[in-house]
Amino acid sequence: MSSISSVGSTSSALSSAISGAASTSSTGSSGSSISGTGLLSSLGLGTGLDVNSIIQALVNAQESGPQAQITNQTNLDNNQIAGLTALQTALSGIQSALNELTSSNTYSTYNATLSNTSLGTTSTLPDASPGTYNINVTQLATAQKSVSAAQSSTSTVGTGTLNITVGSKTVNVSVGASDTLSSIASSINNASGNPGVTATIVSGVNGDQLVLTSTSTGTANAFSVSASGDSSSGVSALASALNTPSTAAANAQLTIDGISVSSANNSVSGALTGVTLNLTSTGSSQLTIAQNSAPISTAVNDFVTAYNSYASTVNQLDSYDSSTKTAGVLLGDATLSSIQSQLSKVLGSNVTGNSIGNLASLGITRNADGSMSLNSTTLANTLANNPSAVQGLFTGTNGLGTQLSSLVTNFNSSTGVLQTRINSLNTSVSNLATQQTALNQRMAVYQQQLVQQYTSLSTLMTSLNNTSSYLTQSMDAMNNVSSSKS
Numbered sequence: 001m002s003s004i005s006s007v008g009s010t011s012s013a014l015s016s017a018i019s020g021a022a023s024t025s026s027t028g029s030s031g032s033s034i035s036g037t038g039l040l041s042s043l044g045l046g047t048g049l050d051v052n053s054i055i056q057a058l059v060n061a062q063e064s065g066p067q068a069q070i071t072n073q074t075n076l077d078n079n080q081i082a083g084l085t086a087l088q089t090a091l092s093g094i095q096s097a098l099n100e101l102t103s104s105n106t107y108s109t110y111n112a113t114l115s116n117t118s119l120g121t122t123s124t125l126p127d128a129s130p131g132t133y134n135i136n137v138t139q140l141a142t143a144q145k146s147v148s149a150a151q152s153s154t155s156t157v158g159t160g161t162l163n164i165t166v167g168s169k170t171v172n173v174s175v176g177a178s179d180t181l182s183s184i185a186s187s188i189n190n191a192s193g194n195p196g197v198t199a200t201i202v203s204g205v206n207g208d209q210l211v212l213t214s215t216s217t218g219t220a221n222a223f224s225v226s227a228s229g230d231s232s233s234g235v236s237a238l239a240s241a242l243n244t245p246s247t248a249a250a251n252a253q254l255t256i257d258g259i260s261v262s263s264a265n266n267s268v269s270g271a272l273t274g275v276t277l278n279l280t281s282t283g284s285s286q287l288t289i290a291q292n293s294a295p296i297s298t299a300v301n302d303f304v305t306a307y308n309s310y311a312s313t314v315n316q317l318d319s320y321d322s323s324t325k326t327a328g329v330l331l332g333d334a335t336l337s338s339i340q341s342q343l344s345k346v347l348g349s350n351v352t353g354n355s356i357g358n359l360a361s362l363g364i365t366r367n368a369d370g371s372m373s374l375n376s377t378t379l380a381n382t383l384a385n386n387p388s389a390v391q392g393l394f395t396g397t398n399g400l401g402t403q404l405s406s407l408v409t410n411f412n413s414s415t416g417v418l419q420t421r422i423n424s425l426n427t428s429v430s431n432l433a434t435q436q437t438a439l440n441q442r443m444a445v446y447q448q449q450l451v452q453q454y455t456s457l458s459t460l461m462t463s464l465n466n467t468s469s470y471l472t473q474s475m476d477a478m479n480n481v482s483s484s485k486s
């Protein structure tokens with residue numbers, strides 16, 4: 001916001017001008033230089049007048065009219081800029097709330113719940129669809145696991161190569177004469193190109209045992225182990241034991257409304273659009289998918305809050321206090337009245353073809369002071385019975401949110417009516433600042449002229465006084481001579 005901090009203040013400029021004028025003036029027959037306050041204090045010596053006060057009064061009288069006009073107009077412009085900026089801010093709050101209210105994400109949140117919670121958990125995506133489904137899980141997905149025979153932690157198994165295969169990928173792990181089960185496990189885990197197995201050592205009562213486990217569940221991730229032809233009997237025996245699963249790889253098996261579904265892991269996605277089942281046990285359950293109304297309720301409440309903040313701002317800008325005779329900075333402003341009228345028209349309108357129809361039927365009513373009230377019970381019941389109608393009331397081509405958003409965007413755009421007026425007022429304030437500078441300069445020149453005029457008057461009066469004194473002295477001398485002769 002533009003402002004002029006120097007409006008009404010000319011003393012500094014005028015004092016400088018006085019000093020400048022005085023420093024170039026001279027008076028008296030001696031021709032000595034007179035400067036600064038010395039000039040002003042000497043100006044009345046020849047006249048007996050308070051010249052300093054006279055000059056200041058003349059300057060003030062000349063300045064008061066233009067100065068009052070500049071000051072009053074600057075204050076008016078700055079107050080209007082502040083009011084229009086506050087209105088922009090209030091409308092921006094409404095715009096943010098409308099963005100939330102008209103966003104498709106607000107209406108694309110779903111809850112999926114299982115009647116048998118021990119079956120697992122669920123998650124949803126925005127493309128889910130409401131519905132109820134019967135889920136029956138007969139088998140969970142498992143990862144293959146194989147266990148070797150037990151032996152001492154220091155025992156070796158011989159020499160050779162273990163070939164571990166998952167699908168089309170195989171890694172060859174060399175076994176040296178000094179390798180124990182522990183060192184073989186490390187070699188498997190660190191092998192470049194490991195196809196998807198981990199090796200661990202379990203130290204039991206019978207000794208160490210090597211355990212191989214698939215890193216992923218499902219039959220496609222099962223592994224096989226073999227020994228190369230030149231391997232020792234110990235390595236071959238180890239490969240044979242590890243190639244016999246203690247736990248076989250398996251897919252999750254379930255039905256959804258009787259339709260068979262198989263999944264390589266227990267996070268089953270894709271079977272139901274937009275829904276993921278995170279299975280933890282077998283069993284049966286009913287799955288219910290319903291729209292989550294919480295984001296919609298939040299968006300409606302946020303809109304009412306933002307609009308009430310706007311209404312409060314408007315009431316202040318358009319107010320009048322009869323006791324103090326103080327008016328709001330935009331009282332009677334045509335732009336403010338137009339914005340209020342256009343917004344009110346949309347808020348009170350009906351959406352054709354929508355079963356709710358208007359804001360009042362949703363529980364949103366207008367108060368006498370222009371603010372809104374929301375009946376939370378009415379909103380909750382409507383969302384429970386017909387959330388899609390609530391969405392239609394605000395979104396779409398004819399939705400109230402869409403219409404309001406279009407209006408507010410036009411009001412608040414860089415080329416909108418509010419910014420256009422603010423730009424014009426800022427230009428006016430800048431022009432007034434220029435006028436203020438010019439006025440200060442004119443008054444400095446005017447005061448300098450007055451100083452020069454009174455300097456000349458003072459010089460003239462001093463000269464006349466000197467002449468008068470000379471003549472008086474001469475007459476006295478002549479009278480004295482005449483008296484002495486007689």
